[in-house]
Amino acid sequence: MQTQNITYLSLGTNQGDKAKNLQNAINQIDKKVGNVLQISSIYKTASWGFNSDDFYNICIKAVTKLDAYKLLETLLIIEKDLGRQQKTKEEYEDRIIDIDILLFNNDVILSKDLIIPHAKMLARRFVMIPLAEIAPSIIHPIAKEQITNSAKKCNDNSEIQSIDIKLLQPVSISDKYNYIAIEGNIGAGKTSLTKKLSEDFNAKIILERFAENAFLPKFYNDKERFAFPLEMSFLADRYQQLTDDLGQFDLFKSFIISDYYIFKSLIFAQVTLQKDEYLLLRKIFNIMYKEITKPDLYIYLYQNTERLLENIKTRGRSYEQRITSSYLKKIQEGYQGFIKTEENLKILLIDVSEKDFIKKNEDYHYIVDKIKCF
Template structure:
């Protein structure tokens, strides 16, 4: 399990639309760094160390999976993307955005490229005032004093004032949803995405236990003979697992992500079963479906057949290697029919055919933003 770290960042701007600069930076930090948990008021402060326009300064609390060096590099990239231009001029300068790491957990880091806690934070009122607003009781790792006490002892007498404008804290998936079900064809990446969301947002996971099904390898060898026992066993297993696993969690307090939903059983049964078998199967499904907790959001990951076959080959499950393109297309058609007719699910379709969200952070962020803004 990946470890979440708490970092406090200082943001400042004295050029252009200052409110917009800060909001854009916060939004990018939420996308690229982690969950923005707190935002201070905006403090109007005179330029510090040079003659220039007044600054708007804030501090934010962020939960991140990044290590300090990665965090610093990511923040530099965010500054650059927002138009920050660094020059070789000595001393302080005007800037449209400036982001500094103040604290990272309770660590003390001194290297050629990074110093945490920030070496000048305790002498800057425009940093300490917004920081104390959101973290007054935090202990400074070197001074061993609460930040509120450090602010009281500060020698900087600069005049600062709080302005009325407020910034918007980006909401997280866990605040918007309690239960997300992620679905897709064989090899679409639903389990990978579920695990990534769980790691970033500390979600409880419900993963399909497909590997334990004794009928699955036999089905790929003789579909006609083993289709019905396979689909019935899958239905029973999925119903039992969803019932048991969801019962462990508080659906009002826990954030839950699953890599399948019970409707998957119906879609695959439509493809694999004969008409009489399917009618019997549907009766059993309808009885079970009434008892299953419905997700707040149902996400369907679409990948074209070529990419699916590549993914299936790459993950190397022996019994999947003979899957035919026509079979994958039938499954997709089943999902498509379900998507077009099911009216009672909050349903989002995301085409992931041309992206690699497992290995490309920007592609992953694209999916998270689609879910967050849906």
């Protein structure tokens, strides 16, 4: 499990729409670094070290899994993406955005490429005033005193003025949802996405226990004989797992995310069972369904059949290698029917046929943005 690091950053700008520049930087930090937890007021100050337009400055608190050096690298990329030009001289100069690492946990780093705490922070009011606003009791790891006391002792006499412009804190997935269910056809990547989201957003995870089902390999060898016991055993196990796990609140997790929803029992049963068997299972399902907590968001990952078959082959489960495209298409049709007719769930459909959200960060962030903005 990756460590969650707390960092405090200073942001400044004196070009163009300065409030917009700060908001854009906040949004990018939340997207590429980690959740932005706090944002100070905006403070206007005269340019520091050279004559130019006034600066807007803020400090923010963020949580990240990046180490300090990767954080620095990522912030430099964000600056460049937002339009900051490479310095043409050694002196201070105008900038559309400037992002500095002030503090990183309680670490002290003194290297050629990175100094933490920031070497000049204690001497700058435009840093210490907004930092004291959001982190008054934090101890400076070298000065060994609270930030609020260090701010009072700052010898910088520059005039600083609070601006009545409110910046928006990006909404976290955990702020919007208590329970998310991720669904998709066989091989769509729902478990991989569930695990990744759980790690990044501190969620309690519920994974389907398909590997423990003794009927599954038997079903793929003899579908007619083992379809009903397979679907009944899955239904019973899904009901038991969801009832137990959704009923147990975890104080150390922000929300719950699962890689299945119990309704998949009906979707698969429609494809695999005879009519009378399906009607029997449906009666039992209806009784159970009343007792199951419904997700705040139901996500369906759509993959085309060709990609599904590729993924199934790649992950190499022997009992899945006989799965046919026609079987996958029937499952897909079942999900499509459910999505079109279900009126009691918030359903987000995401086409990931051309996405590789495990290997490509931009594809993963595309999905995260879809969830946040839905």
